[in-house]
Amino acid sequence: MRLEPAWRWPLLALAAAWACLFGLYWGTAVSIVAIWERSDTFAHAYVVPPIAAWLVWTKRAQLATMKPRPDLRWLAALIPAGALWLVGSLVASNAATQFGFAFLLLASVPLILGSQVGNFLSFPLVFLLFAVPFGDFLTPLLMERTADFTVMALRATGVPVYREGLHFIIPSGAWSVIEACSGIRYLLASVMVGTLFGYLNYQSMKKRLLFMGVAVLTPLIANWLRAYMIVMIGHLSGNELATGVDHIVYGWVFFGLVMIVMFTIGMRWADPDPLPASGVAPGADLPSAAAAPLLAGVALAAGLMALPVAWLAKATQPMPAVPPLTAPALQGWTWQAEPLSDWRPGYRAPTAQLSGQFRRDGAEPVGFYVAYYRQQSQASKLVSSANGLAADGDKHWIPTGSVSRVDVMAGTAPIQVVRGELRAEALGELRARRLRAWQTFWADGGAYVDGWKVTALNALARLRGQHDDAAVLILYADKGVNGAEDEALQRFVAENWPALESWMRSMQAGGHP
Template sequence: MAISVCADHLESVMDDPTQVPVGNKFMNQAPSRISLLPHPGWRVALPAVVLTLIAILVVFRETAFSMVDIWVRSGTYAHGFIVPPMTLWLIWRMREKVAVLAPRPCYPAVFLLATAGFAWLLGEVATVNVVPHFALIFMLVFAVLAVLGPVVARSIAFPLLFLFFAVPFGDFTQPKLMEWTAKFTVLGLRLTGVPVYSEGQNLVIPSGSWSVVEACSGVRYLIASVTVGTLFAYLTYHSLKRRLLFVGISIIVPIIANWLRAYMIVMIGHLSGNKLAVGVDHLIYGWVFFGVVILTMFWIGARWREDEPPVVPASVPTSGETVGGVPTVSSVLAAAVVTILVAAFWPFAQRQIDQHTAQPVRQISPFGPIAGWHETRGGLYDWSPRFENYAARTQVVLEKDGRLAGLFVAYYRNQDQQHKLVSSTNVLVTSDDPLWSRIGGGTQELSLNQQPLKIRTTRLRGPGSTQMVVWQWYWVNGRWTSSDVLAKAYTAFSRLTGQGDDSAVVILYAQQAPPAEAEATLAAFADAAGEVIETALWQTADSR
């Protein structure tokens, strides 16, 4: 009888691995972690992948250093310093799971790496910083896939993808975020009974004037929140639905929080007679408020955390057994060498392209006579667009029948990351300009030298509430465009086809008094000067 009872208990133990015998009794015990021996293939694969990654970073060191330089210079992207160590830590914490997998070279990934390398080359010849930065991260990820294989790469997918947060990316959102912040601040002030006059990102209330500049856009808060929020979602939740939901919240919350921050800063300044929130405390209040909001978001998110359920393998390998076969040393080393060689080809190709540089431009070829217009001195504001690092420039004011129009042309040749036409620092007016500010803008269709062209239009406010209308477009080796993206694409195409990278920005401006007269003045001037401007630019390009 006793034996029968014992047998029944033994059967129940076999069915329930959480029951362990203690004397003649049984007690519950959580399933213990079963350690598997590391796969022997790692003795070759680990040093191979490490050396491959180091080699790629050495080959593309200028791109890597340019990323680090932005981390140092910009507080918005200072989080980049923690991304690589965090990636290594994320991989280290799952080392036992990864160690039992068989690393297997994956040669198709080399073609993906080659695609990323070509994208890097396009970004370099087009002088677009963000493209080489993203391409470098893609090459690192594809190098891991090529040397270790899809099984291993899939198991560390999140740490690898987290590397993309190291790329300084997000400035393009600033104009829209500034616009939203200004509109919400105006709405909040009016709802609380404060009269406000707004013009673009400039606000005037009874106690003073305020401007929504780049620092008020909230892009710094947004990028920090998304980076930390994504990591938090990965570590806290295990279902894809909850992870995506929290990442979405980490995008929405900082945007709304920045709107509230801007409104409160203006209200604090207004209610205190501009004694508070107008100096260093302006930034302090902002960061304190943002910190409270983000900590609250994480505290609420932690209440729905998901603990990883214990997993008991259905079948456990015996001692010394591993998952998968052992890759040969030659196959792993061959994959590493091929990966490095394919990656190294693209800097070599860039050096070949850079050898075909033209002679420096000393000056823009003189403009010929413009029918009905003659050069004059004075009469227009002492204003110049904030375009920098050009090879040559010219600026003149012309007059016809008492109407005045200004012409500014900046010419670029042998462009690089410091000397390029399309750049975030090349603007009509900076946000901290003490005299001029942007109050509106849009686009307009124009026929320039019998070529249809969509140009940018901007309205500026200057000293004494004077206003000016500005038209702007680019010339890239004979192609007209006002699009930054198309200008970059034309530049890359020209360089890849051996035509050089000669480019220019053309800016016309006139006094807005009244607005319709300024538009008519610029239209008449553009119609008369279009062919003359294009001829001068071609003559300058031919001088190479």
């Protein structure tokens, strides 16, 4: 199809705006593709841009009848998109920077080509958001629900189960729900394909939304059934089948069959294709775009796109190095640099860390761990899905269940901590050592349990040109001597929290703890 003259300059202007965008945010664009490459969870994202381009191509006849012209009102949409990218960069959040980049990309289309063209291409443009690798934060929750269903189904079919967290044993052996069992890959792929299926086969928004709901529920339920069947096949075959590679192969075969059934059923309610449209009437008052408005649109867009990058450069001035952490002085307690156990919390690449224990005659020893972060980045940040009480790949220390929040007395006022429990040795050894751990974050002079609050405080500090120092404080004790209600940890916190607060405040930028 020959390109209409009215489209030549607008498309060149859009290409110029996108070239400016990719030039300024190249690192963010590369980070998106890098996640596609290293994570099977987002392997489906490779097909999203080609599908979006194909959807635009199918609309070429209608687009040819339109007369694009810039709509400078869309400049306002670049401001929140750029702000999202800036905040994400300041707090080292891939999701925020990548969505900010995607929104800048999408907003540039109606900005340069006009709202009429943008509205007409709204689905292909929004569909591009599936290319942003987002959703892996659901993995722990999905793993928990998969374990819940599998254990429930095993017991319902007469198989005795002993469960601790995501690990359980049945008479034929031990099983664990790992990330590959969460179903996150099935879920994200199903939602993407289900959204496309609904758009192509249904005309009413009600049907499309209903099918999207089915596309969410179906992979969840299918994954639960898959996990149960894998365990049962292994159990009934004496662990000869459904283990190793077979585990993954059976899972994808089952998921594929479920998707085929879902789409086959969905086609029963498909709407007939609409009659071929002769074109979308542009209206008599839509002249061809002039060069001056196009140049103005590209120039203003480039300026707004460059503003977050410039602000980030100003807000990321080098900070002084962190001095080695030294233990706080607690009256009546003696510090020992040797940890209480061989357990190590799973906090990656801290700027500095401190690990040891406090002892006092007549009291149980209390383990003490601090991971301290300054000038945080993707490689070194406090709040991350990869950080937690249990280190990835630790086969010796196993979390025994979900963590919980509890209120504890700290001096004269209560604070909240996240409480967890870990268990050592093999799962079948019921007398293995157990640890009780209390965790809290420290940022902006206060203690918090919500990671998003710490992230928000760090972002505000960086926007003001201040430091983003933050830390995690973990206290732990042997559960066998800690008491049913964590008496040892409670006494330690109640007695020493004012001193710990003073010590943590000294860990701000420029301080010497």
